[in-house]
Amino acid sequence: MIVTLDGPAGSGKSSAAQGLADRLGWLHLNTGAMYRAVTLAALRRGIDLADATALAALAGSPGLEFKPGVVRIDGVDPGKDLRGAAVNEAIKAVADCPAVRGALVLRQRLLAEGIDLVTEGRDQGTVVFPAAELKVYLTASREVRARRRFAEEAARRPGITLADILAEQDRRDADDRGRQHGALRVPADAVEVDTDRLTCAGVVDTLVGLVASRRSAGGVA
Ligand code: DC
Numbered sequence: 001m002i003v004t005l006d007g008p009a010g011s012g013k014s015s016a017a018q019g020l021a022d023r024l025g026w027l028h029l030n031t032g033a034m035y036r037a038v039t040l041a042a043l044r045r046g047i048d049l050a051d052a053t054a055l056a057a058l059a060g061s062p063g064l065e066f067k068p069g070v071v072r073i074d075g076v077d078p079g080k081d082l083r084g085a086a087v088n089e090a091i092k093a094v095a096d097c098p099a100v101r102g103a104l105v106l107r108q109r110l111l112a113e114g115i116d117l118v119t120e121g122r123d124q125g126t127v128v129f130p131a132a133e134l135k136v137y138l139t140a141s142r143e144v145r146a147r148r149r150f151a152e153e154a155a156r157r158p159g160i161t162l163a164d165i166l167a168e169q170d171r172r173d174a175d176d177r178g179r180q181h182g183a184l185r186v187p188a189d190a191v192e193v194d195t196d197r198l199t200c201a202g203v204v205d206t207l208v209g210l211v212a213s214r215r216s217a218g219g220v221a
Helices: 013-024 031-045 052-060 079-083 085-095 098-112 124-128 142-153 162-178 200-218
Strands: 002-006 027-030 064-067 070-073 117-121 134-139 191-194
Touching: 002 013, 002 124, 002 200, 013 027, 013 117, 013 200, 027 031, 027 098, 031 052, 031 064, 031 070, 031 079, 031 085, 031 098, 031 117, 052 098, 064 098, 079 085, 085 098, 098 117, 098 124, 117 124, 124 134, 134 200, 142 162, 191 200
Parallel strands: 002 117, 002 134, 027 117, 134 191
Antiparallel strands: 064 070
């Protein structure tokens, strides 16, 4: 069975997806980490971010290893570099590139073959797994998302303000919603879960309940 979890930055997708996968004993695929790895590898190799052919070749190359819970570049876990400022600044060019998206969509579908998977991103329910048994769209208000991110980042970015975080978030939202291919949208048949008033454990409980009812309705063991 495949459960897709889409939503904007700060909606709590990653913790929810990991928590749900842990509760079910399934695997968790973080597709944002795949776009981040292509971006980081392109920066390290000096690839021109306007060169779609080179970027797509990189995205499909065996030097980038992707498995649920695993990202390696040339055999090495990139660690916190994956979430560093250089990647954040360059990722739009990579995520906007249709040829990169094509290569990663293919890899995501191959990874999901024959397993139970919780997969999170922006286009998982709309583009990558349109026939997923359960599609969830996580939402949270602009302010709540920014406050969560501020709490996470204040310690490692001295001087950062909530207003800075809000501005960054607005830019990312516009990028994610405005891209021509794979834009962030609510899948037509998704269940929307508003996480404003839920703890992470509360979100996971809600998702576990949705999976259970979908399995009993569909007769899935
Ligand atoms: O989830 P994240 O913030 O780590 O994602 C990093 C970037 O990758 C984000 O700007 C949007 C993009 N992305 C995407 O275009 N499609 C996905 N399925 C996942 C992420």
